[in-house]
Amino acid sequence: xxxxxxxxxxRKILDILAQMYxxxxxxxxxxxxxxxxxxxxxxxxxxxxxxxxxxAGLFAKFPTPDSFLTLTEAELAEHIRGLGLFRNKSKxxxxxxxxxxxxxxxxxxxxxEKLEALPGVGRKTANVVLSNAFGIPALxxxxxxxxxxxxxxxxxxxxxxxxxxxxMKRVPxxxxxxxxxxxxxxxxxxCSARSPKCHQCDLHPYCWYGKQVEPVKK
DNA sequence: ATCCCGAGGG
DNA sequence: CCCTCTGGAT
Numbered sequence: 001x002x003x004x005x006x007x008x009x010x011r012k013i014l015d016i017l018a019q020m021y022x023x024x025x026x027x028x029x030x031x032x033x034x035x036x037x038x039x040x041x042x043x044x045x046x047x048x049x050x051x052x053x054x055x056a057g058l059f060a061k062f063p064t065p066d067s068f069l070t071l072t073e074a075e076l077a078e079h080i081r082g083l084g085l086f087r088n089k090s091k092x093x094x095x096x097x098x099x100x101x102x103x104x105x106x107x108x109x110x111x112x113e114k115l116e117a118l119p120g121v122g123r124k125t126a127n128v129v130l131s132n133a134f135g136i137p138a139l140x141x142x143x144x145x146x147x148x149x150x151x152x153x154x155x156x157x158x159x160x161x162x163x164x165x166x167x168m169k170r171v172p173x174x175x176x177x178x179x180x181x182x183x184x185x186x187x188x189x190x191c192s193a194r195s196p197k198c199h200q201c202d203l204h205p206y207c208w209y210g211k212q213v214e215p216v217k218k
Numbered sequence: 219a220t221c222c223c224g225a226g227g228g
Numbered sequence: 229c230c231c232t233c234t235g236g237a238t
Contacts, residue, residue: 028234044235050225051234084223085234092236122236142234160235184234193232194228 008206010170013152016202019184024181026132028052033108033133034100035059038068040128041093041120046083054080065097065106080192092120110134123161131177139167144187151191151209 016093027048030036030187042051058079062068068076077090094117100106108129109115115126127140141164149155155166171179190197198204198214 026234040234041236043233045223045227045233047233049233082224084225085221085235086223088222088236120236124235128234140234143232144234180234187234 003189008153010154012206013154013203014102014171014175014179017179017186018208020202021182021185024178024185026128026181029055030133031059033129034062037096037108037115037118037121038093038123039131040125041096042080042083042089044089044125045085050083054082068094068097069101077216087121092118095119096121108133110136112138123164127164131180137173137176139164139171139180141167142184143193144184145180147193148183148191149185151196151207152203153208196208 025169028036028039028043029052030039037058039051039055040055062071068069071079071094073094076094076215080086080089083089098131099118100108104114105200110130112126112130115121115129121129124140124142127138130136131138131140139145141160145167146155146160146163149163149167150157153168155163157163157166167179168176187193187204190201194211196213198207198210201207201210203211
């Protein structure tokens with residue numbers, strides 16, 4: 001008999017994550033699908049904390065696509081200057097608002113293809129909006145999910161789309177949204193890109209990566 | 219593969 | 229100083 005390749009059951013990992021982060025949720029602040037869409041576009045290569053700092057004032061003055069369209073590209077850029085990639089984001093957001101107004105009556109479409117056709121909106125952003133704003137199951141793979149899922153051997157790929165496929169295959173559909181947020185919280189709080197805190201991680205006994213970083217003490 | 223691109227942390 | 233942050237378009 002060959003020794004079984006022992007792989008940690010996905011169920012085990014998911015249960016521990018649920019136990020570690022029972023209240024995980026989206027940390028971007030928004031009041032409606034439009035605000036979530038804009039906040040998510042802004043979140044590229046930026047921390048949610050910085051995004052919330054910017055959107056607090058922005059959404060108070062400009063709560064709708066129409067109101068954004070009263071701004072020039074340079075004016076909007078000035079409002080979001082605290083974030084990285086602010087020129088690209090300003091341009092994309094205004095074009096997106098134009099399309100929302102002209103094609104969708106100022107509403108955010110609940111449709112992946114229509115969302116991804118908006119400038120500045122790719123698969124990850126579309127997944128965030130579908131899942132959080134509309135309750136449509138989706139599993140957004142961002143930098144945290146990519147890193148953590150691979151460290152935990154929930155996925156094995158350098159490609160985010162492939163990682164998404166592998167996760168969707170292993171995680172029950174009803175748990176996609178919660179799992180997404182739990183993995184992100186884990187990636188922020190413990191399984192950080194640099195110097196992960198394996199010593200205080202409940203998943204350490206089940207983590208191949210953690211054993212490399214910080215071997216179990218005897 | 220490269221560009222965009224400021225704030226915050228180590 | 230260098231690395232990272234809920235990426236997307238070319």
